[in-house]
Amino acid sequence: MNKQDQPLIFEYTRPGRVGYSLPELDVPAADVHEFIQDDYIRDESPDWPEVSELQIMRHYTALSKRNHGVDSGFYPLGSCTMKYNPKVNEVIARMPGLSHIHPYQDEETVQGALEMMYRLQQNLSEITGMDEVTLQPAAGAHGEWTGLSIIRAYHESNGDFNRTKVIVPDSAHGTNPASATVAGFETVTVKSNEQGLVDLEDLKRVVDENTAALMLTNPNTLGLFEKDILEVAAIVHEAGGKLYYDGANMNAIMGVTRPGDMGFDVVHLNLHKTFTGPHGGGGPGSGPVGVKQELVKFLPKPVLVKKDDLYTFDYDRPESIGRVKPFYGNFGINVRAYSYIRTMGPIGLAQVSKDAVLNANYLMRRLEPYFDLPFDQHCKHEFVLSGKRQKKQGARTLDMAKRMLDFGYHPPTIYFPTIVDECLMIEPTETESKETLDEFVDTLIQIVREVEENPEIVQEAPHHTVVGRLDETRAARQPVLRYERPKQEV
Numbered sequence: 190m191n192k193q194d195q196p197l198i199f200e201y202t203r204p205g206r207v208g209y210s211l212p213e214l215d216v217p218a219a220d221v222h223e224f225i226q227d228d229y230i231r232d233e234s235p236d237w238p239e240v241s242e243l244q245i246m247r248h249y250t251a252l253s254k255r256n257h258g259v260d261s262g263f264y265p266l267g268s269c270t271m272k273y274n275p276k277v278n279e280v281i282a283r284m285p286g287l288s289h290i291h292p293y294q295d296e297e298t299v300q301g302a303l304e305m306m307y308r309l310q311q312n313l314s315e316i317t318g319m320d321e322v323t324l325q326p327a328a329g330a331h332g333e334w335t336g337l338s339i340i341r342a343y344h345e346s347n348g349d350f351n352r353t354k355v356i357v358p359d360s361a362h363g364t365n366p367a368s369a370t371v372a373g374f375e376t377v378t379v380k381s382n383e384q385g386l387v388d389l390e391d392l393k394r395v396v397d398e399n400t401a402a403l404m405l406t407n408p409n410t411l412g413l414f415e416k417d418i419l420e421v422a423a424i425v426h427e428a429g430g431k432l433y434y435d436g437a438n439m440n441a442i443m444g445v446t447r448p449g450d451m452g453f454d455v456v457h458l459n460l461h462k463t464f465t466g467p468h469g470g471g472g473p474g475s476g477p478v479g480v481k482q483e484l485v486k487f488l489p490k491p492v493l494v495k496k497d498d499l500y501t502f503d504y505d506r507p508e509s510i511g512r513v514k515p516f517y518g519n520f521g522i523n524v525r526a527y528s529y530i531r532t533m534g535p536i537g538l539a540q541v542s543k544d545a546v547l548n549a550n551y552l553m554r555r556l557e558p559y560f561d562l563p564f565d566q567h568c569k570h571e572f573v574l575s576g577k578r579q580k581k582q583g584a585r586t587l588d589m590a591k592r593m594l595d596f597g598y599h600p601p602t603i604y605f606p607t608i609v610d611e612c613l614m615i616e617p618t619e620t621e622s623k624e625t626l627d628e629f630v631d632t633l634i635q636i637v638r639e640v641e642e643n644p645e646i647v648q649e650a651p652h653h654t655v656v657g658r659l660d661e662t663r664a665a666r667q668p669v670l671r672y673e674r675p676k677q678e679v
């Protein structure tokens with residue numbers, strides 16, 4: 190039986206079959222009408238499947254095998270840092286002293302948890318070169334919005350109400366212009382030059398007295414280090430703007446260099462990328478924000494402080510932008526990140542960055558003969574290729590990505606950044622072995638040969654997955670989220 194044909198649980202249902210055994214009720218039955226308004230109570234019981242324990246186990250196990258995750262195979266999704274999530278982090282996050290506490294508990298009873306948060310803030314300040322960090326934001330985009338709100342509060346506190354524009358490069362991650370817009374700014378695009386870096390002449394042209402900030406990631410989304418970063422910072426600062434660092438992908442520079450030393454004023458990090466929080470299933474994430482001293486008073490409150498050997502939340506922050514999340518951030522993800530940082534230590538973190546860069550350059554140079562390489566200089570943690578050559582031969586980048594699924598790989602990011610035609614954006618991360626990288630290269634070479642000799646195989650891929658080629662637009666616009674039981678034959 191192949192995966193497609195595996196029946197779902199509903200087809201095994203038999204009236205009266207149960208997957209549990211409970212003792213008989215020996216107390217008076219509760220009346221639901223006492224707890225729930227009548228309009229919310231069903232007239233009939235739902236159409237639950239009636240199956241045995243083993244059948245339900247097999248159902249969920251079969252469903253779990255339809256997913257691709259880092260634990261099942263290579264996942265070189267650029268700009269996402271799909272690295273291995275060490276299991277020791279999971280053990281620590283599940284310790285009762287960390288997982289069974291409640292945010293409404295008195296501070297004295299959770300000093301250990303607060304100390305962990307405090308130390309994590311300090312570690313992240315050190316790693317980014319910032320003066321203070323908040324752990325409240327729940328994800329990268331949320332961190333961007335928080336950081337931009339801090340920048341706005343700063344300008345307004347100077348009586349500077351005309352700084353309405355945020356500059357973003359044309360290669361920026363989509364969340365950058367989106368966050369700037371949600372934070373009430375107008376976005377202005379700065380062009381990349383031939384080498385894929387911020388075009389300094391164009392930057393000088395767009396910067397003016399209305400500039401609130403420049404948002405940048407370094408290395409940028411092409412995987413290239415902005416070598417003129419100090420000059421970029423000087424141009425923006427001279428005009429009175431602030432520098433915002435999108436640190437979602439710190440995997441190339443962690444422990445090697447710091448945004449705080451490059452002239453950035455505000456940083457967000459994605460603990461669910463660089464710092465091994467599991468992600469890809471939609472969360473939870475964690476997007477701490479770090480700031481330089483003159484912005485500290487605007488950080489979201491309450492701020493965790495240490496007073497006479499006690500950790501406590503300070504609410505007395507009159508210039509704070511306010512709370513950006515209920516309670517204190519996604520605590521469980523923060524525990525995992527702290528566990529990771531302490532496991533690796535400073536030397537280990539720097540080694541992570543070096544290995545991530547080495548792996549990316551190795552893949553790039555091995556794949557270079559088979560694809561177009563739009564930017565030839567050494568890359569950082571990721572790189573982009575173009576499938577222009579293959580497109581002429583009849584298979585688009587999308588087709589090649591679908592074909593990779595047949596070989597058990599999650600495809601790289603495709604068609605992003607948009608400034609590269611038929612783009613493939615590959616990020617191997619430091620946790621992959623040379624054997625895995627070599628096998629991936631061999632597979633890509635095979636796919637390139639197929640495009641030359643027999644493009645139909647690639648155009649019609651995938652052939653071996655649970656479902657074939659999807660109409661992705663329809664799947665997004667009209668999702669079918671409900672299982673329809675097949676009509677019974679009479």
Ligand SMILES: *Cc1c(COP(=O)(O)O)cnc(C)c1O
Nearest residue numbers: 268328329330362364435437474
């Ligand atoms: C992933 C990513 C983000 C957004 O992070 P989320 O946690 O998904 O909101 C922002 N910028 C870059 C460069 C990213 O890779």
